[in-house]
């Protein structure tokens with residue numbers, strides 16, 4: 001079993017000394033290195049402006065690193081051009097911080113968009129039709145419990161619902177890696193927890209590798225300590241010694257630098273004043 | 288030392304790159320026909336009433352202004368010629384372009400700007416479409432088709448406006464003389480510059496709108512800034528280009 005697993009584990013995303021600098025100002029990303037392995041859930045914490053979104057956009061090829069190397073799914077993509085990137089991106093699901101839903105088209109067309117536009121789903125250079133992808137779209141929307149909103153427009157939905165549409169659109173093409181940029185930002189605690197429950201459910205059902213950018217430590221705590229039980233259709237706490245806890249790793253960004261990488265226990269144990277602001281036990285940080 | 292030149296030169300370089308990419312995409316699959324027709328509708332059909340209005344009044348004003356000067360020289364019969372030439376060569380193209388710049392360069396910049404700040408443009412790239420192909424090329428094509436047509440309409444309505452002043456209102460000349468005079472005075476040279484100008488203006492308006500929209504940063508405030516800049520920059524370039532083209536045609 002263990003050997004089998006080791007064979008299956010692949011490096012999904014790898015940053016090696018990646019830096020990014022706009023103009024002459026101080027670097028927005030400063031020699032960041034990390035690896036995300038398949039099956040892993042990576043929680044990315046950090047203050048506003050720490051460079052989390054920029055890092056995600058580099059992983060998607062939307063921004064180009066000034067220096068360093070980036071690999072996606074074992075492929076060195078550092079010098080890829082836009083056409084090569086389209087193929088890479090078609091295996092990555094993404095939820096944007098600002099939503100990124102197309103507000104001139106319906107929810108159905110939004111969710112169908114990746115299926116209709118990615119080269120990987122074309123047969124003989126022809127796009128699939130919206131009718132042929134409707135079952136997949138419906139299923140993705142059912143998953144986020146918005147199965148009856150197909151003909152609505154994004155502006156007609158609440159903030160939490162729009163986030164869920166974003167999740168449906170990101171997952172409809174069954175990506176190997178899902179990047180969530182601040183999925184719970186600006187939501188009330190109840191809605192935020194339903195979103196995290198969706199991410200846990202998605203992880204369990206499809207075994208997705210995910211990177212989750214967030215300001216809320218609770219998000220990471222839930223991801224690390226809960227699993228979805230499909231029989232009972234609810235979340236349950238993992239036993240303390242469960243190896244499944246190990247698949248959730250945390251990292252903390254500060255002013256473009258990666259200042260912490262490790263498990264939840266290690267994060268909790270950190271005495272660094274900045275890092276411990278993102279842990280569950282802020283009281284303990286005073287030394 | 289030449290730091291202040293750097294930013295405009297970089298912008299111009301971006302403009303040229305965008306122009307190249309958007310134009311080449313006209314011949315590359317996939318084509319977004321639906322987006323093209325939507326844009327032709329908003330730019331063309333949407334601008335028609337205001338174009339007709341402005342065209343008509345520029346003809347009216349031209350004829351009114353000329354009536355006094357021409358009667359001083361006893362040349363009131365030439366009013367058709369003067370109205371037609373000024374409209375077709377310069378007033379029609381420039382006024383229409385300025386109008387469309389105000390209406391559509393701003394519209395394009397604010398639309399693409401909002402898409403930029405809400406990460407819709409990033410989402411397009413992430414989900415398999417090239418924003419230049421999907422957003423810029425349809426707008427450029429639609430503008431290149433509709434602006435010359437709108438200009439022709441404005442020219443014609445303007446000449447009709449001149450007729451209204453010259454014949455029924457001030458009785459400067461007879462109807463048949465006005466039309467004959469207007470029609471005969473137009474040479475190929477005039478028609479050529481009257482059509483080349485709107486085509487060049489179409490490039491300026493569509494691409495400046497798209498460029499400033501897609502470069503937007505800094506939230507909703509940035510969208511407002513991009514919109515204003517797009518209109519100002521497009522208008523300035525319209526005047527520069529019309530001066531250059533006129534200079535070339537004067538020598539021909």
Ligand SMILES: Nc1ncnc2c1ncn2[C@@H]1O[C@H](COP(=O)(O)OP(=O)(O)OP(=O)(O)O)[C@@H](O)[C@H]1O
Pocket residue numbers: 022028046047048049050051052053054055097504
């Ligand atoms: N296109 C750009 N041009 C110049 N600077 C940029 C650009 N995009 C981001 N930055 C800068 O990079 C830094 C990091 O931005 P980033 O969006 O990655 O922050 P973040 O960690 O995602 O913050 P938040 O939690 O608020 O989303 C910020 O200081 C920002 O001003």
Ligand SMILES: [Mg+2]
Pocket residue numbers: 052053054097181
């Ligand atoms: Mg961010």
